[in-house]
Amino acid sequence: MTTADATSAQLVPDRPGTVVEAPASDLPTVRREGRATQWRRRGIRLTSVLAAVGLWQLLTANDIRLFLRFDTLPTVTEVAATLVNRIGGQEYWLDLGQSLIRILTGFGLAAAVGVVTGIMLGRSKVFSDVFGPLTELARPIPAIAMVPVAILLFPTDEAGIVFITFLAAYFPIMVSTRHAVRALPTIWEDSVRTLGGNRWDVLGRVVLPGILPGLFGGLSVGMGVAWICVISAEMISGQLGVGYRTWQAYTVLNYADVFVGIITIGVLGFATAAAVELIGRRATRWLPRGEENGR
Structure with a gap:
């Protein structure tokens, strides 16, 4: 790495407990990827909650009674x-x-x-x-x-x-x-x-x-x-x-x-x-x- 590259390089996270050098020009890409990952994980979490609510509605609206009595619960x-x-x-x-x-x-x-x-x-x-x-x-x-x-x-x-x-x-x-x-x-x-x-x-x-x-x-x-x-x-x-x-x-x-x-x-x-x-x-x-x- 040249002196100019070393000056523009910064440390960015690679995995827990380690860091790697990345050119400063790559930092916007790293930040965009980080934001995309955050939004993807938030979407997964929201989907899991909506799936649980949907299952609740399905079981109670159809008066399902298996081992548990979902027909007694409100929808x-x-x-x-x-x-x-x-x-x-x-x-x-x-x-x-x-x-x-x-x-x-x-x-x-x-x-x-x-x-x-x-x-x-x-x-x-x-x-x-x-x-x-x-x-x-x-x-x-x-x-x-x-x-x-x-x-x-x-x-x-x-x-x-x-x-x-x-x-x-x-x-x-x-x-x-x-x-x-x-x-x-x-x-x-x-x-x-x-x-x-x-x-x-x-x-x-x-x-x-x-x-x-x-x-x-x-x-x-x-x-x-x-x-x-x-x-x-x-x-x-x-x-x-x-x-x-x-x-x-x-x-x-x-x-x-x-x-x-x-x-x-x-x-x-x-x-x-x-x-x-x-x-x-x-x-x-x-x-x-x-x-x-x-x-």
Whole structure:
């Protein structure tokens, strides 16, 4: 390669973990191929969803009864009509807003407390000896099993539901943070201290950046578990919310409304998990993304 070619050459991804040299003149072609691949994969994903919806309509509209009783389920068109009707009413949006307030409050508290206690468990032997056994004893208990305790402990159902949501998200976040802290190479901390850094420098320059990949993995898991528990808590003791309305629809045998609730829960869970993942990607953009870019 001549000096001019070397100047115009740039590194482009070849496969996960490797790069190859490509002339700068080829970069527009590489970008076009990358965009075409992305659109093709999006098309495949959309097709798979539409195929599942079409199969649902086929089985329910024709009252198919094999091993499963599809003839008892509402059709796609019935659910779609109910969804449009619900969206046009105020009650649907009140329920949606109430569930979002609960999940964001409980998850936000769990994220703050989970990160702090996870770092302390990973770095302080005294704190780990005192607080660690308590977390390990409480962690196997399903958060939804604490609903009776929340009803007795808190003066309002609203505070109890937020507490259940907090518990559900706290443990995945705390555990992932603790493991991420303990997995940090000690040479990183030694390097900062050798250069004259104190414990706050270690925390800000080593611990917090180093645990971000593991932390956001725990946040993603915590968000999913939190949705499971907030919906369950709303079904048991809620007054408003998507879970409460879905259970009410089931008690009056309004199955189309039940599926509206299920779909709403799925969309909310997907949107919030995607938001956590997007924030995580932004916060860890300095990491190599070769494998993820190929997904």
